[in-house]
Amino acid sequence: MAGGLDDGAAARGSRILSLDILRGLVMVLMVLDHCRGMWNAGTGIEPLDPARTTPLLYFTRWITHFCAPVFVLLAGSSAFLMGRGEGLGKAALAARLASRGLVLILVELVLVSPAWGRVFFLNGLFLQVIWALGVSMVLLGALQFLPSRAIGLAGLAIIALHNLLPDPASGGRLGTLLWDILHRHGTVTLAGAWAVEVKYPLIPWVGVMFLGYALGELYKTGAVLRRRCLSAAGAACVLLFLVLRSLSVYGDPSPFVSSGPTLASLYSFLGVEKYPPSLLYLLATLGPAFLVLPLLERLCLGEGHPLLVFGRTPLFFYVVHLYLIILSGAVAMVALNALGVLRGYLDSVPFSFGLGTTYVVWLLTLAALYPVCARYRRLKTSGRHRWTGCF
Numbered sequence: 001m002a003g004g005l006d007d008g009a010a011a012r013g014s015r016i017l018s019l020d021i022l023r024g025l026v027m028v029l030m031v032l033d034h035c036r037g038m039w040n041a042g043t044g045i046e047p048l049d050p051a052r053t054t055p056l057l058y059f060t061r062w063i064t065h066f067c068a069p070v071f072v073l074l075a076g077s078s079a080f081l082m083g084r085g086e087g088l089g090k091a092a093l094a095a096r097l098a099s100r101g102l103v104l105i106l107v108e109l110v111l112v113s114p115a116w117g118r119v120f121f122l123n124g125l126f127l128q129v130i131w132a133l134g135v136s137m138v139l140l141g142a143l144q145f146l147p148s149r150a151i152g153l154a155g156l157a158i159i160a161l162h163n164l165l166p167d168p169a170s171g172g173r174l175g176t177l178l179w180d181i182l183h184r185h186g187t188v189t190l191a192g193a194w195a196v197e198v199k200y201p202l203i204p205w206v207g208v209m210f211l212g213y214a215l216g217e218l219y220k221t222g223a224v225l226r227r228r229c230l231s232a233a234g235a236a237c238v239l240l241f242l243v244l245r246s247l248s249v250y251g252d253p254s255p256f257v258s259s260g261p262t263l264a265s266l267y268s269f270l271g272v273e274k275y276p277p278s279l280l281y282l283l284a285t286l287g288p289a290f291l292v293l294p295l296l297e298r299l300c301l302g303e304g305h306p307l308l309v310f311g312r313t314p315l316f317f318y319v320v321h322l323y324l325i326i327l328s329g330a331v332a333m334v335a336l337n338a339l340g341v342l343r344g345y346l347d348s349v350p351f352s353f354g355l356g357t358t359y360v361v362w363l364l365t366l367a368a369l370y371p372v373c374a375r376y377r378r379l380k381t382s383g384r385h386r387w388t389g390c391f
Contacts, residue, residue: 017300018294018297020307020308020311021311022070022293022296023314024306024309025307026070027071027311028306029063029067031366032063032064034322038350039357041350042352044352048267050268060358065284066285066288068200068274069289072132072212073212074212075133076208076211079137079209079212079216096141097144098141102138104133104315105130105134107134108131108134109125111319112131113127115326116322123193124197126197127199129205132200135206136208136209149214151210152217155213158206159211163252165203173188176188180198182201183276185198185201186198200275200276211286230293230294235291237290241283250279251278251279251280252272252273252279310369310370310373313380316376317369317373320369324368328364332351
């Protein structure tokens with residue numbers, strides 16, 4: 001690759017180390033959130049409820065807000081860098097993105113949705129981040145004949161303006177489902193017990209991927225200019241978040257309510273909407289991500305570092321970690337019931353253990369994931385298994 005990829009702090013070979021590290025970091029945080037959902041959610045306390053939460057519980061949930069926005073942003077950047085790194089023409093890259101997007105959609109329907117309790121031929125579908133990534137990638141492929149900056153501007157417009165979209169009047173179940181797919185978190189029952197739950201509507205996630213695609217352009221420039229641009233973008237996002245949230249004039253459906261210098265005020269200030277992600281939610285998460293990327297360029301991690309291993313096997317990691325958490329919860333339930341330890345913590349999942357248990361399970365889960373992902377990474381880079389190219 002050309003330009004900024006020549007400086008060793010940013011890249012080694014054809015990989016952008018800072019992007020891989022950041023992706024690995026948010027994936028580690030994602031596992032924390034899902035472990036909390038298995039081991040602590042049985043308490044019935046909503047982590048972001050100012051009236052019932054605790055500082056550690058609030059932090060444990062809020063810090064994971066960075067996961068999906070950064071994951072989607074970096075998927076867009078990877079799409080740009082894949083095209084440049086492999087010397088693909090626009091038509092070839094469009095076809096590659098479309099095919100990978102369709103694979104992601106299939107993975108969501110066949111592997112991810114069942115992990116959350118929705119099986120296509122039994123009770124419906126659960127559409128989350130992998131689904132949104134897949135559709136966004138197909139759309140990104142369709143826009144390949146536009147300049148990357150135009151795609152980035154379209155992404156910015158979607159992110160900035162989507163909160164202006166009105167909530168339309170009900171148009172029946174199909175109309176409601178269509179709007180859920182586009183811009184609302186909701187569940188629509190279509191027949192009997194068969195329902196579609198959309199947790200990640202396409203707007204504004206498609207805008208985040210478009211923005212990430214344009215971000216990839218920075219990695220064709222020199223390191224100094226790139227770091228300045230990233231720092232300026234991050235500072236602008238954080239400043240705009242602080243101003244808009246303080247004034248409560250636009251960007252989130254829930255206004256900021258101040259009760260003086262208290263934790264309740266802080267919780268309210270940070271309590272921005274994720275489903276679908278509001279403008280303020282994306283400013284609060286993408287802004288710090290832009291700021292940290294120049295710092296990550298100064299790190300020099302070994303090829304076997306967990307963050308790099310995880311960051312370079314994202315889809316495999318995502319699917320395996322879901323089933324590993326489910327399996328560990330089932331095994332723990334049987335074992336703890338046999339030992340009589342589970343009394344007082346419910347006799348089914350999710351459990352209601354304390355956050356200490358959640359953090360221990362989180363670390364054990366990461367330790368179990370590392371050798372599996374490292375092995376898969378070796379298979380993928382060796383080229384001995386062609387199926388690894390799309391997973």
